[in-house]
Amino acid sequence: MFRYRKIKSTALYALCVASVLLALIPLLLIFYRTLSFGFTALNLDFFTQLPKPVGESGGGLANAIVGTMILVGIGCCLSLPVGILSGIYLSEYGQNVFGTSVRFLTDVLSGVPSIVTGVVAYTLVVIPMKHFSAYAGGVALAILMIPTITRTTEEMMKTVPHSYREAALALGISEWKTTLRIILRTSLGGVVTGVMLAIARAAGETAPLLFTALNNRFWHTTLDQPIASLTVFIYNYGVSPFDDWIAQAWAGALVLMLMILLLSIAVRFATRKRYHEH
Amino acid sequence: MQKEISTISVQPTVAAVPVELASKREKISAHQVCAFFGQNQALKNISLSIPEHSVVAIIGPSGCGKSTFLRSVNRMHEMIPESRITGTLTLDGEDIYQMDAVQVRRRIGMVFQKPNPFPTMSIADNVSAGLRMNGMRDRRRIEEIVERSLRQAALWNEVKDSLFKGGMSLSGGQQQRLCIARALAVSPDVLLMDEPASALDPISTAKIEELMYELKKDYTIVIVTHNMQQAARVSDRTAFFYMGELIEYDGTKKIFTMPSKKQTEEYITGRFG
Numbered sequence: 001m002f003r004y005r006k007i008k009s010t011a012l013y014a015l016c017v018a019s020v021l022l023a024l025i026p027l028l029l030i031f032y033r034t035l036s037f038g039f040t041a042l043n044l045d046f047f048t049q050l051p052k053p054v055g056e057s058g059g060g061l062a063n064a065i066v067g068t069m070i071l072v073g074i075g076c077c078l079s080l081p082v083g084i085l086s087g088i089y090l091s092e093y094g095q096n097v098f099g100t101s102v103r104f105l106t107d108v109l110s111g112v113p114s115i116v117t118g119v120v121a122y123t124l125v126v127i128p129m130k131h132f133s134a135y136a137g138g139v140a141l142a143i144l145m146i147p148t149i150t151r152t153t154e155e156m157m158k159t160v161p162h163s164y165r166e167a168a169l170a171l172g173i174s175e176w177k178t179t180l181r182i183i184l185r186t187s188l189g190g191v192v193t194g195v196m197l198a199i200a201r202a203a204g205e206t207a208p209l210l211f212t213a214l215n216n217r218f219w220h221t222t223l224d225q226p227i228a229s230l231t232v233f234i235y236n237y238g239v240s241p242f243d244d245w246i247a248q249a250w251a252g253a254l255v256l257m258l259m260i261l262l263l264s265i266a267v268r269f270a271t272r273k274r275y276h277e278h
Numbered sequence: 279m280q281k282e283i284s285t286i287s288v289q290p291t292v293a294a295v296p297v298e299l300a301s302k303r304e305k306i307s308a309h310q311v312c313a314f315f316g317q318n319q320a321l322k323n324i325s326l327s328i329p330e331h332s333v334v335a336i337i338g339p340s341g342c343g344k345s346t347f348l349r350s351v352n353r354m355h356e357m358i359p360e361s362r363i364t365g366t367l368t369l370d371g372e373d374i375y376q377m378d379a380v381q382v383r384r385r386i387g388m389v390f391q392k393p394n395p396f397p398t399m400s401i402a403d404n405v406s407a408g409l410r411m412n413g414m415r416d417r418r419r420i421e422e423i424v425e426r427s428l429r430q431a432a433l434w435n436e437v438k439d440s441l442f443k444g445g446m447s448l449s450g451g452q453q454q455r456l457c458i459a460r461a462l463a464v465s466p467d468v469l470l471m472d473e474p475a476s477a478l479d480p481i482s483t484a485k486i487e488e489l490m491y492e493l494k495k496d497y498t499i500v501i502v503t504h505n506m507q508q509a510a511r512v513s514d515r516t517a518f519f520y521m522g523e524l525i526e527y528d529g530t531k532k533i534f535t536m537p538s539k540k541q542t543e544e545y546i547t548g549r550f551g
Contacts, residue, residue: 163394164396166394167390167396167457167460172408173408173412186398188398
């Protein structure tokens with residue numbers, strides 16, 4: 001009997017490990033391929049130069065790196081307040097029909113194909129403005145980010161034990177301060193994870209940018225103009241017939257991955273658990 | 279002859295409430311308090327008076343309304359959806375339900391059954407949380423109050439060198455004293471304790487009980503407890519609740535030696551509950 005249980009336990013453990021390895025294989029393959037192909041095309045010019053005209057070799061994707069940052073930045077400016085405040089609403093006051101419908105619609109929104117959000121941003125921003133712009137791209141990315149941020153904020157705030165809320169209220173701390181400075185603060189680690197997931201997803205999106213931010217082979221001068229982005233460049237260069245463009249697409253993918261990685265590490269460091277609040 | 283008999287029959291009641299208590303000013307008074315959760319009535323016409331600078335223990339079997347009564351005093355009860363309260367509760371003669379709930383809670387502090395220090399804060403920040411979040415900025419003053427509160431909670435000597443460590447790094451008993459210090463830091467008049475020692479070991483329990491004895495010099499304490507020995511040890515008066523009703527409320531000594539109600543006697547002798 002004992003042996004039977006032991007065998008079962010070992011078998012299940014082995015199954016778990018095997019599943020983890022299986023899940024890691026594609027990740028490692030992608031990482032290895034991007035590193036080995038992208039690294040060779042990476043040089044200082046890549047970070048400082050504009051793309052060269054067709055036929056000329058060299059150049060870089062400096063405008064696309066900055067463009068991705070700006071697009072994601074605009075997306076964050078729009079989606080962080082909306083997403084976090086909606087999450088707070090759902091977790092603290094959303095136990096009613098309205099809350100349930102918002103929750104349901106948020107889940108539906110997160111399942112909408114990203115190209116559709118591009119169409120929405122096209123209709124909402126591009127058509128009234130009559131041209132493609134960084135704003136339109138930012139709006140498209142924000143629509144993609146909001147559901148993730150809302151739902152993780154809600155879920156994370158719900159994991160904070162009720163006893164902390166009671167402790168704070170019993171100290172004569174007002175309800176909104178309790179929500180922001182105790183509940184949200186306690187769940188900050190989880191909320192940040194959600195925000196990082198949303199940023200990573202938005203930064204890697206191509207489809208919603210195709211007819212909102214479009215693309216730009218030069219430096220943008222204002223935000224109501226088309227703007228370059230790494231993903232659109234990767235897409236355009238990746239399907240091109242030129243070897244050096246394809247190499248630059250790999251380098252762009254590598255840079256994009258590293259940017260997300262660095263941002264993740266930096267944000268985690270800034271919001272790490274600590275007890276010194278002064 | 280007539281007169282003598284009546285004197286004798288009245289005597290125990292008078293003697294049971296110590297003179298010093300009888301002369302004390304009334305701090306909290308409940309009059310005909312009923313509490314409801316939706317259709318459920320948790321408290322039925324509770325009327326009692328809690329004198330200043332004393333410890334009042336509330337005992338009774340689970341579900342008898344002890345905690346509900348405690349929570350109706352500092353208006354934590356109303357945080358539960360569909361809860362309702364009728365009757366009057368006063369603090370220093372002022373109607374608690376006419377006051378601002380936040381103000382009530384600053385004057386009536388609470389310590390919970392399970393220690394619940396804020397996990398994102400250091401020991402010092404836990405103690406000063408109530409002050410800081412109500413707008414106190416003066417760093418020196420905050421430090422003074424932190425030290426004073428930790429001393430009052432008999433925790434200072436154990437944590438004075440680790441004030442900036444996390445509140446969760448302490449042991450369970452220390453965490454509970456930290457929570458007491460946190461409640462004291464906002465200078466309440468009254469301290470409500472909801473089974474403050476039920477999650478603690480005997481040594482920590484003894485420390486908390488000792489603390490109550492010290493604290494009643496400056497505060498009025500109401501403690502809910504399942505532990506009848508604890509009620510007998512720490513309190514001046516004891517209220518026995520059963521099925522949402524106040525069965526008996528008298529000097530602790532009297533309740534435990536010669537209760538006037540049969541139900542009280544049966545409960546304290548362990549025959550039910």
